[in-house]
Amino acid sequence: MTTTGTERPAPAGPPAAPPAPAGRGIARISAALWRRAWLRATLTLSPPLAWFLVIYFASLVLMLVTAFWTVNSFTNELEHSWTLANFRQILTGTYLTIIGRTVAIAAIVTVTDAVVAFPFAYFMARVASPRTRNLLFLAVLLPLWLSYLARVFAWIAILEKNGALSWAVSHLGLGAPVLAYSNTAMWIVFCYIWLPFMIVPVYGALERIPDSLIEASMDLGGRSWRTFRQVILPLALPGVAAGSIFTFALTLGDYITPILIGGASSNFIGNAIYDNVGLANNLPFAASLAVVPIVIMSVYLLGARALGAFDAL
């Protein structure tokens, strides 16, 4: 039989599985896995997926399903009768106020932290010497080693009547402001506590901007404000979006700071949930309240993803 050199050799089939020393059984399993890529994928993913589904997802779903049920308030037993009554109750005055207050303060905290963190992160990323940068990092991250409660109590001591702030201001002759036990106090405390979570992603985004881009912008005639507005800011925005996920979500779900330093009208969604689980034992209503931040955060995360936050994290 004559073969010409231009004939292509027949394409090789899947390489034969190496002979398994332990016998034909393992060889067959190995061959089966080799042929069926979807089976390999399933087996590899099963352990982490099982953990995620069974321990995290399933328990969350089981709790959220109770949002459609009711509880017999006297005997404390769940009644598995499907109803939307809990959700209808959330859409009434008081709960809408609570939800609005939570979202508003979360938004204000996010904006404030972005404004405060940006110059700080810019200095750390582009101006400071490596030694100064390390010291600043230490300063930013050190408070995270302290207990959350200790930091909030410290702010109570600062902001309360006859506290450090009113003492200092009164010595300047400017009256004695008492900020504690108000929404303003909560805003201050939240901004302080979540600031490291905003500084670090913004720092990461700013650090990644190559100097050559800035030089090129200046070569093209852009002065510092224009360069900042049109080159640096757009490139740093994903970092800000990533940091904002932390500040927004953490404020949205918090209930401890309102309890400690909030005033008479400072209830957050978390407080309403806490009251309904503990005091009232009304798990269905608490579950329906829990759906609200989940929905809000889903929308927020979609927006943050569009801004590139997940690439910057």
Place this chain on the structure above:
Amino acid sequence: MNLSMTHVRRAGAVSVLAAVALLAAACGSSTSTPATTGGGGAGLGVPPTQSMPVLSSIGKGEGHLNLVAWEGYAQPEWVKPFEQATGCQVSAKYAGSSSEMVQLMTTPGNQYDLVSASGDADLRLIYGGAVRPININLMPNWKNFLSFLKSPDFNTVNGHHYGISYEFGPNVLLYSKKAFPSGPPTSWSVIYSSKYKGEVTVPDNPIQIADAALYLESTTPSLGITDPYELTTPQFDAAVNLLKAEHVLIAKYWDLASQEISLFSSGTTVVGAAWPYQTNTLVAEKVAVGDTIPTQGATGWADTWMLAKNAPDPNCAYKWMQWVTTPQIQAEEADYFGETPANHLACPIMNKIQAGSCSAYHENAPLSYFKTIKFWKTPLATCDNGKDDCVPFSQWVSAWTQITG
């Protein structure tokens, strides 16, 4: 290994769908009939465990004891001697609220023996069938109890004792002596008065509505309130409106006793509702405060150790109930927690632990003092007037959220 993204996505999707289908099948199909709807209808009826036999004598301990208790109720100071004396090893599950206690005791599969429930949880436990009657004759200290705590109606139903009273405390009016130089205020009106706007504090607890109702009982007799825990809708609405008007006067609703202590020691608040614990702590810190029970009376709380329906260690449970009602332990608990013992023989021991504590906690007060206290009990839809038009506790909670929200 070469896992292409399609394979990963497909495998992931299959697993998620399988899990969701399983979950939907598990939850969605259960159409169990609603639980016995107590609290409505033609009255509560008879507690389900009423006819259960009581222990006739205490036998040998089973070796262990599981408690559901308030923090501070199972301190090593009296747990360790108990364990050594009886061989019952104690493990305590601490709960933060009465509702949490009810939930722990009613969850099937939980194996607790005793619960130290407050009055607002007791009837829920009794009528929910979570606790069983005890034999009061096996409690030698019972005869030395203050008379109103021997068989109070929050733990004794139809003559059956569902537990033994433990300790109690009133919700007092705490005031700063600087704001009230001429002596203690005589009326609860001070916490509803705009004179102290921004300087008032009350507990962040729906049962506070009962305090407002108690105030209206004296000041607005036309409402016809006789029991601050059994309120018809117009009475309930009047109390809620009073509290809504009070909202602008409040500096902060306190959740923890320590919060109220720091509110008063910093001078943020000058008057409010408190427990004797806060008063005593502030006085020990040399803050010029005092407390009083105004003319309209006060609400209070009283705790009962109740025996679980299926308690696995009944002998150890009875031994514990005997132990904690002895004068020594009653005095130690009173001193630690800041409350008043049911056993009046604890008085001299309290004075030994801390001089003057017996009268500071009103242990030796005349009966007229105790009659001014309306102890917490679960607000139910069934009222003593025979009708079922009282407001149940679940509505108290949602009303409270509107007051504080």
